[in-house]
Amino acid sequence: MEIGLALAILGAAAATMLAGIGSAIGIGIAGQTSAGVISEDPDKFGLTIVLTALPGTQGIYGLIMGFLILFRTGLLGGEVIALTTAQGLGLLFAALPIGFVGWYSAIYQGKAAAASIQLIAKRPEEFGKGMIYPVMVETYAVFALLMSIMIFMFLPF
Amino acid sequence: MAVAKMKKVYLIGHQTEKDYTLSLLQRMAVMEVSDLQGKMLPDTAWAELLEQDGAQESLQELEVRLLEVRFALDFLNRHYPQKKGLLSGLEDNRIPMELHNFKSQAVAWRQKAQEVYRELRRADDKLMALRNDETRLQNLRLLLKPWEKLDLALQEIRNTLQVCLELGMLPAEELAAFRTALTAAAEDAFLTEVHTDRDESFILTAYAVSSKETLQEALKQFTFNRQDFASLQGTAGENLLRIEDELAQAAIQRRAVLEEAGIQAAFREQLNCFSDYLVMERDKNQLVNSLARTENAFVMDGWVKEKDLSHLEQKLAVECKTVLCLAREPEVDEPFPVALENPPFAAPYEFITKLYGTPKPRGIDPTMALTPFFVVFFGICMSDAGYGLIIAALGAWMLWKVKLGPALRHVFKIVLACGISTIFFGALIGGWFGGLIPVQPFFFNALEDPMRMLIYALAIGIFQILVGMGIMFYWKVKEGKWMDAVFDQLFWALFLAGLILLAFPQTAGAARVLALGAAAGLVLTQGRAQKGIVKKFLSGLFSLYNVTAYLGDILSYSRLLALGLATSVIAMSVNMLSAMLGGTVIGSVFMVIMLVVGHLFNLVINILGAYVHSSRLQYLEFFNRFFESGGRPFKPFKLNTNHVNVAPGAPLGPEPRETMAV
Numbered sequence: 001m002e003i004g005l006a007l008a009i010l011g012a013a014a015a016t017m018l019a020g021i022g023s024a025i026g027i028g029i030a031g032q033t034s035a036g037v038i039s040e041d042p043d044k045f046g047l048t049i050v051l052t053a054l055p056g057t058q059g060i061y062g063l064i065m066g067f068l069i070l071f072r073t074g075l076l077g078g079e080v081i082a083l084t085t086a087q088g089l090g091l092l093f094a095a096l097p098i099g100f101v102g103w104y105s106a107i108y109q110g111k112a113a114a115a116s117i118q119l120i121a122k123r124p125e126e127f128g129k130g131m132i133y134p135v136m137v138e139t140y141a142v143f144a145l146l147m148s149i150m151i152f153m154f155l156p157f
Numbered sequence: 158m159a160v161a162k163m164k165k166v167y168l169i170g171h172q173t174e175k176d177y178t179l180s181l182l183q184r185m186a187v188m189e190v191s192d193l194q195g196k197m198l199p200d201t202a203w204a205e206l207l208e209q210d211g212a213q214e215s216l217q218e219l220e221v222r223l224l225e226v227r228f229a230l231d232f233l234n235r236h237y238p239q240k241k242g243l244l245s246g247l248e249d250n251r252i253p254m255e256l257h258n259f260k261s262q263a264v265a266w267r268q269k270a271q272e273v274y275r276e277l278r279r280a281d282d283k284l285m286a287l288r289n290d291e292t293r294l295q296n297l298r299l300l301l302k303p304w305e306k307l308d309l310a311l312q313e314i315r316n317t318l319q320v321c322l323e324l325g326m327l328p329a330e331e332l333a334a335f336r337t338a339l340t341a342a343a344e345d346a347f348l349t350e351v352h353t354d355r356d357e358s359f360i361l362t363a364y365a366v367s368s369k370e371t372l373q374e375a376l377k378q379f380t381f382n383r384q385d386f387a388s389l390q391g392t393a394g395e396n397l398l399r400i401e402d403e404l405a406q407a408a409i410q411r412r413a414v415l416e417e418a419g420i421q422a423a424f425r426e427q428l429n430c431f432s433d434y435l436v437m438e439r440d441k442n443q444l445v446n447s448l449a450r451t452e453n454a455f456v457m458d459g460w461v462k463e464k465d466l467s468h469l470e471q472k473l474a475v476e477c478k479t480v481l482c483l484a485r486e487p488e489v490d491e492p493f494p495v496a497l498e499n500p501p502f503a504a505p506y507e508f509i510t511k512l513y514g515t516p517k518p519r520g521i522d523p524t525m526a527l528t529p530f531f532v533v534f535f536g537i538c539m540s541d542a543g544y545g546l547i548i549a550a551l552g553a554w555m556l557w558k559v560k561l562g563p564a565l566r567h568v569f570k571i572v573l574a575c576g577i578s579t580i581f582f583g584a585l586i587g588g589w590f591g592g593l594i595p596v597q598p599f600f601f602n603a604l605e606d607p608m609r610m611l612i613y614a615l616a617i618g619i620f621q622i623l624v625g626m627g628i629m630f631y632w633k634v635k636e637g638k639w640m641d642a643v644f645d646q647l648f649w650a651l652f653l654a655g656l657i658l659l660a661f662p663q664t665a666g667a668a669r670v671l672a673l674g675a676a677a678g679l680v681l682t683q684g685r686a687q688k689g690i691v692k693k694f695l696s697g698l699f700s701l702y703n704v705t706a707y708l709g710d711i712l713s714y715s716r717l718l719a720l721g722l723a724t725s726v727i728a729m730s731v732n733m734l735s736a737m738l739g740g741t742v743i744g745s746v747f748m749v750i751m752l753v754v755g756h757l758f759n760l761v762i763n764i765l766g767a768y769v770h771s772s773r774l775q776y777l778e779f780f781n782r783f784f785e786s787g788g789r790p791f792k793p794f795k796l797n798t799n800h801v802n803v804a805p806g807a808p809l810g811p812e813p814r815e816t817m818a819v
Contacts, residue, residue, distance in 0.1 A: 050765065050769070053762075053765055054765075054769065056762070057762070057766055060723065060727065060762060061719075061723065063727070063730075064722070064723055064726045064727060064730075067726055067727075067729075067730040068726060071729075071733070076730075076733060076734075077733040077736070077737070127512055128509075128511075128512030128513040128514070128772070128776065129513060129514070129776075131512075131769060131772065131773070132773060132776055132777060135769055135770065135772075135773040136773075136777070138769075138770075139713060139716070142715070142716040142719045142720070142770075143712075143715070143719075145719050145722075145723070146611075146715050146716075146718065146719045149607060149719070149722060150607065150608075153607055153608075
């Protein structure tokens with residue numbers, strides 16, 4: 001196997017791995033708070049589940065990037081193409097924005113979501129506002145995914 | 158796009174018609190009754206005539222009846238749960254009923270409810286007693302179990318004139334030492350080990366009465382717990398058998414009690430209806446606490462939507478003899494409760510506005526403005542026509558096939574609209590189930606040309622922001638603050654337009670003039686609140702920095718592209734992974750399962766994302782331009798029934814006027 005292909009695989013792995021770690025931690029934080037709220041009022045399950053699921057999107061964004069790289073290299077559903085080291089590095093770099101931003105933003109989104117879950121525990125009518133804070137964190141994961149995809153699309157090969 | 162106009166309404170009438178008037182208001186659900194408690198219309202000339210109206214004794218009576226009915230329903234639901242369908246939480250299964258029927262049936266229900274309550278209360282008491290018995294027996298069984306092998310009648314284990322007999326337990330590891338100490342202290346002492354489990358030994362000891370004190374001194378160091386069963390007859394084994402027997406008896410009795418009480422489950426429906434009736438009467442009587450009264454008249458005030466007022470006046474005129482209805486406009490700064498009024502296509506989206514907050518009484522209702530944007534954004538974020546079909550089908554099915562309450566109807570209207578929008582944008586720029594059905598998008602494929610899609614996304618964002626500024630401009634002009642309108646909205650809009658047009662070579666020349674002109678306007682006007690020419694100028698210059706906020710908001714719309722791509726890429730991945738499974742027969746089965754599960758997962762995740770992000774773009778990027786929340790929602794006095802649907806404001810029928818004791 002060429003070193004270029006190995007680098008591309010590292011990119012796919014890193015995007016999925018880092019963002020996935022973040023999402024797991026983020027949902028964990030939000031889930032713990034949700035469980036506490038549910039113990040007091042099981043009727044709030046519907047509201048808390050939305051907020052708890054929010055930090056999960058980063059993991060999905062990472063997965064998307066991973067899949068895109070696997071498709072591009074032909075490891076998934078096609079002929080494996082030959083990549084130069086530089087091309088492999090390019091794919092690796094494309095994976096970094098969503099990998100790292102996904103990782104950290106999911107954790108902090110989980111914290112913001114946990115706080116919002118406590119907000120709706122006391123004032124369920126403020127669900128709309130409670131949703132905004134974690135979604136504001138998500139913005140940066142979306143930007144990172146966008147940049148990852150842009151780099152990926154415009155890699156010159 | 159408006160907050161409903163409200164009128165302050167005073168109702169004055171004779172006490173004999175108070176109950177009737179309240180009942181009318183309750184069914185019409187048009188008036189929010191203010192609490193007059195503590196503020197007895199101090200500014201009216203007739204203030205000194207008024208006193209606080211008090212709750213009737215009947216309120217307490219109603220509360221007691223309600224508690225009884227709720228106890229009975231609770232008992233029935235606990236012991237005889239009803240089977241619930243998948244959709245039972247969503248369906249509106251209320252029984253339609255005219256008020257006079259409702260009232261006349263309540264007499265029979267009341268009778269029945271009392272009977273049922275008595276029966277169930279008796280059953281509950283019996284069950285409680287049985288449970289106490291069972292607990293007692295189970296505890297005793299636990300205590301006796303270790304002594305099962307002791308074939309000595311328990312009543313004989315006591316002290317005789319010569320011999321002390323004792324049962325007791327001690328930690329298993331102390332047993333050997335205990336035995337040694339016992340025989341050392343009294344030679345004729347006897348010890349037998351009846352039973353030993355993991356960490357405790359159960360022993361019988363016997364010794365002469367004469368050596369009792371020596372022994373007690375010697376055995377102090379051991380944790381020996383005496384047990385006394387002298388009150389029981391027969392051996393432990395016999396007692397255990399008896400306990401089993403009694404427990405079985407108790408179980409049989411419990412079944413019998415439950416079976417007997419189960420007959421009452423047939424009246425569940427009636428209890429439910431009666432509970433609705435009681436809640437209706439309770440609410441009405443509770444509201445009396447908010448009223449004021451003179452000796453013979455009642456007074457209430459509250460808020461009514463302007464469009465409902467004539468209907469209310471007419472009803473009161475026709476159906477009441479003495480009730481006078483006075484209405485006035487709210488005073489200049491008087492806050493009034495906020496109800497939103499929107500045409501049918503936008504009314505469901507009031508839900509999205511309300512999740513953020515209620516507009517101010519004299520503020521803007523953003524519902525109509527956000528409606529098209531929300532639907533379009535949702536469609537772009539999903540951008541898969543196949544998924545759109547599923548969402549739209551779900552919405553349509555719920556609306557046409559399931560009987561929904563008004564709130565849920567609104568939700569599924571949003572679902573249907575968003576589904577159709579998803580089909581549209583999916584067909585335009587996305588695909589069908591991520592390319593599973595190979596139809597080329599009509600416009601272009603966003604996945605292949607993301608740059609183009611990004612530009613469209615940002616353009617939609619700029620458009621929405623400009624619409625928001627336009628609304629604010631219109632509002633300021635309407636309020637007569639044309640300076641704010643021109644300086645804060647128009648200049649900014651022109652400045653942004655200029656900056657954007659700079660990007661196109663054809664318009665760059667004109668754009669430069671436009672941008673610089675608008676910037677100059679901003680520098681000159683944005684500091685107008687400051688004192689002193691220097692402060693004004695600096696403040697104006699600094700305001701240009703706000704352009705970063707606008708740019709940030711516009712860039713935020715790039716999420717429309719990113720979320721759309723996310724849907725497509727995951728859908729494609731699902732297809733590709735499924736395709737790898739195909740080939741053999743078993744493989745094909747797994748392929749189909751993988752396709753269904755994968756696409757369902759993608760659908761759910763992306764609905765969450767599309768909903769959340771479409772809302773966010775309204776709440777932050779759009780609302781920031783013009784919307785202020787902070788109003789108090791309008792809460793009309795109305796019926797709160799769960800099982801009976803009383804026709805609102807329907808003709809009363811031949812109902813006799815009830816007269817209340819004055």
